[in-house]
Amino acid sequence: MGFRKDFLWGGAVAANQVEGAYDVDGKGLSVADMATYKPNVDVKDYKKNVHITYDDILKVKEDKSTKFYPKRRGIDQYHRYKEDIALFKELGFKAYRFSIAWTRIFPNGEEDTPNQAGIDFYKNFIKELVDSGIEPIVTLSHYEMPLELALKYNGWADKKLINLFVKFSRVCFESFPEVKYWLTFNEIDSVTRHPFTSAGIIEDRTKNIEEVEYQALHNQFVASAMVTKLAHELIPGVQVGCMLTKLTTYPATSKPEDVLAALNKNLMNYYCADVQAKGEYPKLILAYFKRMGYRIDMTKEELDVIKENTVDFISFSYYMSLLAAEDEDGLEMTAGNTIIGGKNPYLKVTDWGWTVDPVGLRISLIELYDRYQKPLMIVENGMGAKDEVTKDGSIHDEYRIEYFRSHISEMKKAVEDGVELIGYTSWAPIDLVSAGTSQMSKRYGFIYVDEDDEGNGTLARLKKDSFTWYQHVIETNGEEL
Template sequence: MPKKEVFKETAEEEEEVCRADFPPNFVFGVATASYQIEGACNEGGRGPSIWDSFSHTEGKIIDGSNGDVAVDHYHRYKEDVDLIHKLGFDGYRFSISWSRIFPDGLGTKVNDEGIAFYNNLINALIEKGIRPFATLYHWDLPLHLQESIGGWLDKQIVNYFAIYADTCFAHFGDRVKNWITVNEPLQTAVNGYDAGIFAPGRREGSSAEPYLVAHHQILAHATAVSIYRSKYKDKQGGQIGLVLDCEWAEANSDKIEDKSAAARRLDFQLGWYLCPLYYGDYPTVMLEKLGDRLPKFSQEEKKLLFNALDFLGLNHYTSKFISHATSSSEECYYYKAQEMERIVEWEGGEKIGEQAASEWLFVVPWGLRKLLNYIAQTYNNPPIYITENGMDQEEDNSLPLSDILDDKLRVRYFKGYLAAVAHAIKDGADVRGYFAWSLLDNFEWGQGYTKRFGLVYVDYNNGLARHPKSSAYWFSRFLKGSEKKNKEE
């Protein structure tokens, strides 16, 4: 059975990994997102975003919290940049808050204070020799665009995003050489407009809404790429890509229907966005399953989309076994359409891997190697940056700080997943960088402050003090070349 064969594959990834296992120019970084860390929600001319509104709506965030202050990165960015530098990372992926640049999202008047904040952050990174990777959209849409036109449901959003992207390229592109247009458009489409658990929290819309949102995000991405390539790329010399999230889908058995279900699952995650960019339209299986719910691209739009990608950013956390299922307990239209079941256990009942704090997150390093090889084979081996990879701990105030900081499972997680990346590179996948999620514990969207993904502990009860965890120190040794193979922790 395939699942037993996978067991054999895990052994090679239990070995220690070291910096020398990666190409010399490989970028190692950490990642964050504006709403999760910045705070200063009413400072510096910033306008409200949909996450401000959503998090202040009763019952939407599990602990009733919000990102008004978050971890105060807006005021402490120099301290945080120093942390990145001291730990030895050479890349930092951050997101720009659209409503700091254009408070109403419309692009009529640039907010100079917002420009100044990101200029200061970028300059601080450059001074420390850290490469900035800037994400234009990490879910925090200006609230005015949601209230006035319906946000991503209206095609006008493409033009507003284009103005915003152009403005960022013009102000920051002399120093930012790595641009990401949209982070995880799938999560905005499905969790924002189907499950309703992310801003703007729509659940009552039609089953076509997630696909319309995705359609407009794809067009916004391609339009921004076109602007960058026509106006800025030759002069600034940067590159621009898209970040997608994907769990590896391993067929639960050798049965053809399970193999088809696993392939279908990957098309509904990656193919949804990559097939239009590489092959001109949505995946065949999505066209078959969804019919008229999928919007259509015009011939002119297909030309705009073609190869509108210098690199692929991949956010990956875990893997699942997939079996065919004609009926589904899933509430989302999106999952029902896939006719599959996600399974987290081997045949004997043991879990697919050690479990992190989140119910969906299991430690399954071999899945990342398989996913990278799948992308290489399916999409003509594009340059890939792993733009997020990590795991969470439960918030637990009952433990002493020394115990909380000794995050042994996270260390095992990073060792295993980095080994999987090293193997995928040897297999031929064109992986050029890796960003751990996240630099800091932060506001974890619908989970509020109940989950901690950071390499650095943030003490929410004592002035937001930063304390590096064991995983941060492990990474530091790894990056400085002192972490050798088979060295005992």
């Protein structure tokens, strides 16, 4: 009753958080290159960390520094990927999820021909994985769209991006046919939480921001369906998945109004996966658009494309759960994955205020499988923590081991409940620049990277205690935790 024999154990990263080399071999600027490290901002206040104005962008664009733009330097995996993949092979990885930076293939997003140096890099990267016995799982869009498309078109608010994204995807499919698992958009639902990072929408140049966010989402749904169709045409045996931020929400009390508040949050969280997995908009979201007076430009032809090209599997991130109530003024609030929500008094929290809820992962798996009846893949799960290196170079991270042990245990129970789970890639197997706070000190990995928040350090890789633990988990296919 345990995990399937071909279960895809591994780890996950995003190009913009690990590669660095932001101006090497013809790469263009992406929205991620605008993200700044803000040492004086409370890391638990996500909104203050992601808000950026049009004028900010123009200033940052001309700044060639990397000190306060950590995603420009990452952990230099662009030059060190062979070393990192060797460590992943030692861990016993069956799979590695990463993203392809659009700006390495089309630096500004609109070039007539792709950048061959970018294609060559990913060809070599993928070959190294395959030669190491590691299945590549590739995300096409992971918070790193070309900056020029944001400035010129306000990102995904404009339908012109659909064909540009399809063009980029075609180059990827034709260049990397050995990749059999593709994800279209990372945490696609996040457009309504951080529109610039996720969709290139510049908020202070946008009227009716929420309506525009939903238009951008629709445009991404169309693009996702089109590239799903294209992948099936070009790559034999390919599997294409959508990717959801699983924001599991409980009612703060058994008061019916609180239960309704939690239900509404969960339904809104599901809606993007509903469109991509079921092929049509939920009637509840269409009613919401009507009630709010939103006029989303969606044609019959676009809706037909969505209907005819649903995804093969559902992938998702899961980090924590939150509470909801009719009156949230009475709730103690805490941070989460790109969101703020009610704090559950029954749960512990990380240094960054995220609740730790392994049972919530089991609940999420059961809910998702019951709703979609498609294979599931957990492509992000982990905890950010402060690690200390001892004098002998050891990192004793029992807290991380306990986090993963408790979550994988509940994951196994969900499989025994009947959930069809095909893979698990931890976030992240190696320390990287945090998506929300742009910190290195928020460490996720089984592998420590010697770099601080301002980029100081040797970039040396060190194995943490959790490295050996996860290695044994994979060796025993999750039977010994």
